Amino acid sequence: MTAREHDPARRPAPTTGGGADGDAVVVTRGLTKRYGRVTAVDDLDLRVAAGDRYGFLGPNGSGKTTTVRMLLGLVHATSGEIEVLGRRVPRHAKDVLPEVGALVEGPGAYPHLSARANLRLLDAAGPARGGDPLAPDTGSRRTRRSRIEAALEQVGLTDVGRRPVRAYSLGMRQRLGLAAALLRGPRLLVLDEPTNGLDPRGIAEIRDLLLDLNRRGTAVFLSSHLLAEVELFCTRVGVLHRGRLVAQDDLDALRGPTGRTLVRVDDVDAATRVLGLPAARTTDDGLLVLDDLPVPEATAALVRGGVAVLEAAPERRTLEQSVLGLTS
Amino acid sequence: MSTVETPAARRRWALVGAGVALLVAVLAGGPRVLAVAAVPPTTATPGEVVARALASADVPYVARGESRGDLALPDLRGFGDLAALLGGTTSTRVWWDGPRHWRVDAVDPAGERDTYGLATSVTTWDSGSRRLDVVVGDPSARLPRPDDLLAPQAARRLLAAVGPQDRLEALDARRVDGRTTDGVRVVPGDVRSTVERADVRVDRATGLPLHVEVVGRSGRTSLVSTLHDVAFERPDASVVTPPAPPDARRGVDRAPDLVARAATASPWLMPDALAGLTASGVDVARAPTYGSGLVRVLALPLPPRVAGEVVGDASSVGTAEERVPGGAVTRVGSGLLNAALVRDDDGQHAYVLVGLVDPALLDAMAADLLGDPPPPRTMR
Amino acid sequence: MIGVELRKLLGRPRTWVSIGLLCLLPVVVAVFLAVTGIAPRPGQGPTLLSAVLGNGALFPAAALGIVLPFFLPIAVAVQAGESVAGEAQSGTLRYLLVRPVGRTRLLVAKLVSVLAYTLLAVLSVAATGYLAGISLLGNSGQVTTTTLSGTTLTPADLAWRTGVMVLYIGWSMVGVASVALFLSTLTDSPLAAALGGLAVLVSSTVLVTLDAAGAVRDYLPTRYWLAWVDLFRDPVPWGDVTAGVLVQTGYVVVLLGAAWANFSTRDVTS
Numbered sequence A: 001m002t003a004r005e006h007d008p009a010r011r012p013a014p015t016t017g018g019g020a021d022g023d024a025v026v027v028t029r030g031l032t033k034r035y036g037r038v039t040a041v042d043d044l045d046l047r048v049a050a051g052d053r054y055g056f057l058g059p060n061g062s063g064k065t066t067t068v069r070m071l072l073g074l075v076h077a078t079s080g081e082i083e084v085l086g087r088r089v090p091r092h093a094k095d096v097l098p099e100v101g102a103l104v105e106g107p108g109a110y111p112h113l114s115a116r117a118n119l120r121l122l123d124a125a126g127p128a129r130g131g132d133p134l135a136p137d138t139g140s141r142r143t144r145r146s147r148i149e150a151a152l153e154q155v156g157l158t159d160v161g162r163r164p165v166r167a168y169s170l171g172m173r174q175r176l177g178l179a180a181a182l183l184r185g186p187r188l189l190v191l192d193e194p195t196n197g198l199d200p201r202g203i204a205e206i207r208d209l210l211l212d213l214n215r216r217g218t219a220v221f222l223s224s225h226l227l228a229e230v231e232l233f234c235t236r237v238g239v240l241h242r243g244r245l246v247a248q249d250d251l252d253a254l255r256g257p258t259g260r261t262l263v264r265v266d267d268v269d270a271a272t273r274v275l276g277l278p279a280a281r282t283t284d285d286g287l288l289v290l291d292d293l294p295v296p297e298a299t300a301a302l303v304r305g306g307v308a309v310l311e312a313a314p315e316r317r318t319l320e321q322s323v324l325g326l327t328s
Numbered sequence B: 001m002s003t004v005e006t007p008a009a010r011r012r013w014a015l016v017g018a019g020v021a022l023l024v025a026v027l028a029g030g031p032r033v034l035a036v037a038a039v040p041p042t043t044a045t046p047g048e049v050v051a052r053a054l055a056s057a058d059v060p061y062v063a064r065g066e067s068r069g070d071l072a073l074p075d076l077r078g079f080g081d082l083a084a085l086l087g088g089t090t091s092t093r094v095w096w097d098g099p100r101h102w103r104v105d106a107v108d109p110a111g112e113r114d115t116y117g118l119a120t121s122v123t124t125w126d127s128g129s130r131r132l133d134v135v136v137g138d139p140s141a142r143l144p145r146p147d148d149l150l151a152p153q154a155a156r157r158l159l160a161a162v163g164p165q166d167r168l169e170a171l172d173a174r175r176v177d178g179r180t181t182d183g184v185r186v187v188p189g190d191v192r193s194t195v196e197r198a199d200v201r202v203d204r205a206t207g208l209p210l211h212v213e214v215v216g217r218s219g220r221t222s223l224v225s226t227l228h229d230v231a232f233e234r235p236d237a238s239v240v241t242p243p244a245p246p247d248a249r250r251g252v253d254r255a256p257d258l259v260a261r262a263a264t265a266s267p268w269l270m271p272d273a274l275a276g277l278t279a280s281g282v283d284v285a286r287a288p289t290y291g292s293g294l295v296r297v298l299a300l301p302l303p304p305r306v307a308g309e310v311v312g313d314a315s316s317v318g319t320a321e322e323r324v325p326g327g328a329v330t331r332v333g334s335g336l337l338n339a340a341l342v343r344d345d346d347g348q349h350a351y352v353l354v355g356l357v358d359p360a361l362l363d364a365m366a367a368d369l370l371g372d373p374p375p376p377r378t379m380r
Numbered sequence C: 001m002i003g004v005e006l007r008k009l010l011g012r013p014r015t016w017v018s019i020g021l022l023c024l025l026p027v028v029v030a031v032f033l034a035v036t037g038i039a040p041r042p043g044q045g046p047t048l049l050s051a052v053l054g055n056g057a058l059f060p061a062a063a064l065g066i067v068l069p070f071f072l073p074i075a076v077a078v079q080a081g082e083s084v085a086g087e088a089q090s091g092t093l094r095y096l097l098v099r100p101v102g103r104t105r106l107l108v109a110k111l112v113s114v115l116a117y118t119l120l121a122v123l124s125v126a127a128t129g130y131l132a133g134i135s136l137l138g139n140s141g142q143v144t145t146t147t148l149s150g151t152t153l154t155p156a157d158l159a160w161r162t163g164v165m166v167l168y169i170g171w172s173m174v175g176v177a178s179v180a181l182f183l184s185t186l187t188d189s190p191l192a193a194a195l196g197g198l199a200v201l202v203s204s205t206v207l208v209t210l211d212a213a214g215a216v217r218d219y220l221p222t223r224y225w226l227a228w229v230d231l232f233r234d235p236v237p238w239g240d241v242t243a244g245v246l247v248q249t250g251y252v253v254v255l256l257g258a259a260w261a262n263f264s265t266r267d268v269t270s
């Protein structure tokens, strides 16, 4: 958890994408966490730039929550370093966390109190001054009521009234957790599986809310096991597999063209015969796959062979395919 | 839950651990070191120490006392808290102004029994039964009271009984409750005594015995009594004056307990010698003590009805009565303190024999009493 | 944070229910005593109870004596065991810590909250005891209250003795609380922490009565619990009360130190 324990020789060069190190909001180097014999997180080098919508993708048990907890100073790393908003965590967690909104492994609230009472207590527990010197008022008692109302409004919980949280549905609790994360207008949102328990409409609403916040400058670190969610929302993706980061790149790069071309022809068997097998395979749904044959020459050869070319387009991977490729 | 080993965490735990270790060391080692460190050696001979202890009855003091006995006696009706007194721990508070002006509270978590020794009477207050009893005069014999077990009282009684055949040895000087004391060891010369040795520690400045420890023949400590927090000051007169609670039940009597009543009422003239031990003591006719030195036996005539009840109680806790020529004997006691209840077949004579002596000696005395029953006392 | 914890404490129905139950038992006892007029036999029943018939002003002390051996420690242990583990269980601990609330600060606030609860509970029992005693058991015609030593207490005497007793019992309970609070930082189960605290108490109570444990007896947490009875003797022997305060303070300092050392770097995985 400290520089002393981290071997500088292992420190990697900054990964591609994002800005310079100066505007990174999350950086980890060689981050490792062992629970006894289990290595939950293994030598993780994360980099999230300001303004990113970062998708932290991985199957259940891959170490996402553990990483999130380490970013927030809840769990102490076995080795490695963490910087959040440019400061070391957990040493400077006190200065960093006021500007971070977090949702970790489901919401938590006092069941006998209403949403408002919960938020009031939580806000009063925090420091009166936010970490941001430009907004020293972020935690003050004066603005508490309006901040609470604004946060509830953002997550669509304004009309729950005085009912205790005990009577909330799972989705409502999740919204309350999000409201708590938004309470102080954070520069960085760290969300661990935020859409758990939400209905499709709720998921879309939350996504719109997060997009809106991101447009206004909030970086979002979203951990999820749902490919579709990450694909729809994120600009950058880190893929975690058994505690190791197997890929970290822009979303578009991860699902970029494969370099192969798909060609639709009227007679697949004839086409294969014309081009010869190693050069052309067919997919299950009757498309011709060209691996390294240049498209103009191939189409010319096909036309010459009497095969009609209906359509030719570069093949693109889905995120799912890349992730499965990386993690199998 | 798991805790991370970081230098900071280790530092924190080290801090807490060191604090605990220091505390334990001070608490465990401190008193032991203090008891023997830098105690000036004694210059007094054992005889001088004994003499000073015996002369200390007038030293005024205020203290807390604790006595612990492991003389397992059955709980007998009419014998009050005798079993608890000799077989358990008794905590007392003492205000001593002199032999005829003192107060001793036996305290327990639920209440207290306070004894006030005054010029011509002894008053007891029991907070549980809210009774205030006054006993006028000095009974010739009575059951032990909490104040009898106070270290100074017990020590003076023991040392006063020491005879020429008993041996005195000097003990190393040491501190008791922060005060420098000189020690004497009494080793009985008579094998019939159940006492192996008795150690007395006497305050060097005032002569007040602060600690008594009696070890029986089994090698086990059978009775320990210590004074704590001793302040040598004259107690406040108001403290040594019995209270007058408005709603208490009151009683006035000449005899405080069964033994005292039996001693007063006894119609028999006890013999001058039993089993080779000669009678001594103040009131020979009523409750004579036989023997000398540490071998002393109290032989007390009991009304046969009372003796029957006591034997019944004793047998109900597993002590059987044994037939002997002319009567029956019930033996109670263990190790240090032994007693025998003797009942004559004539149905008129019964006695209790008690002493820190071998049961065989009691048997011999019982045989004498049964073989030659004492005659009625003539009016004086 | 301290304010927040106090608000949480006072705003929780359970706080009031538990204190209500604590107060109920002495009232029930007072009703039975008043109706039947049968005092416990001397040396039996709860401490001081045999003295309260016709002596209602002594009942606050007796009321505390009734709840002290059992109910008060349970209530305090549950409250203190709840403090950190309860937040862990409800999932709020992590949100408090990322708010952020410093861990030491959180621990101090929890401690203050437990102290407040303890004081509130002890005072409530004493106050209910006083009201029940005066109204049900009467004041024995004249205003005389006697000590265990048989001397008479003036109302002022009685007031300060009862006050010191409340503080002393409160402090003894803080000892209990610190055990449970420490355990509460070790486990995420409030129940386990509370039961652990009670297990320590029960063991201590057993050992205190055991002569074989004489060497450690004077350092056991419950050794001087009943020393408050000394406040109703005359003159008051301060030795045990002082020793009790010192022993409890030792436990409080050591256990809170351990709680702090543990909690400061503990992984919060709840």
Ligand SMILES: Nc1ncnc2c1ncn2[C@@H]1O[C@H](COP(=O)(O)OP(=O)(O)O)[C@@H](O)[C@H]1O
Binding pocket: A035, A038, A039, A040, A058, A059, A060, A061, A062, A063, A064, A065, A066, A067, B001, C269
């Ligand atoms: N407190 C803990 N003690 C031991 N092992 C744990 C603990 N928390 C998580 N793990 C293990 O660490 C691994 C990663 O868990 P987690 O971070 O919760 O994964 P994810 O959030 O990606 O589902 C899992 O194998 C899990 O069993």
Ligand SMILES: [Mg+2]
Binding pocket: A061, A064, A065, A066, A105, A192
């Ligand atoms: Mg998870």
